[in-house]
Amino acid sequence: MGTSVKTDVGTSVMWNEDWASQAACRVSQPDQLFVRGAEQNKAKKMCAGCPVKAECLAEALENQIEWGVWGGMTERERRALLKRNPNAKWRAVLEQARVGAAAKPVTV
Numbered sequence: 001m002g003t004s005v006k007t008d009v010g011t012s013v014m015w016n017e018d019w020a021s022q023a024a025c026r027v028s029q030p031d032q033l034f035v036r037g038a039e040q041n042k043a044k045k046m047c048a049g050c051p052v053k054a055e056c057l058a059e060a061l062e063n064q065i066e067w068g069v070w071g072g073m074t075e076r077e078r079r080a081l082l083k084r085n086p087n088a089k090w091r092a093v094l095e096q097a098r099v100g101a102a103a104k105p106v107t108v
C-alpha cells in the first residue's frame with residue numbers, strides 16, 4: 001500500500017526537536033491558524049517556507065490534533081491522510097520524506 005504525502009516538508013535534513021521556537025507562525029496571532037472551512041486554505045499560506053513544517057505536521061498527525069492548520073495542511077487534509085494511513089509512524093515518514101524530497105515523492 002502506498003500513499004503520497006503531498007506536502008513540501010522543508011529543506012533541512014536534520015529533525016528539529018525544538019521546532020516550535022523556529023516556527024514561522026511564532027510571531028503571528030494563533031487565531032490565524034485556527035480559522036474554519038475555506039479560510040484554512042488561506043491560513044496555510046503562512047506555512048509556505050516554514051523551516052519546521054515537517055516537525056509541525058508530525059506533531060499534529062501523531063497526536064491526531066483535529067483543529068487548525070498544522071504543517072501546511074488543513075484539518076480536513078490531515079483527517080484524510082490519517083484515514084488512509086491509520087498506523088503510520090508520522091515522524092519516520094516525514095523524516096524519510098525530507099531526506100528524499102529532492103529525489104521523488106514519498107510513499108507510506
Ligand code: SF4
Nearest residue numbers: 023025047050056071
Ligand atoms: S508549519 Fe505552519 S503552523 Fe506549523 S509551525 Fe510552521 S507556520 Fe506554524
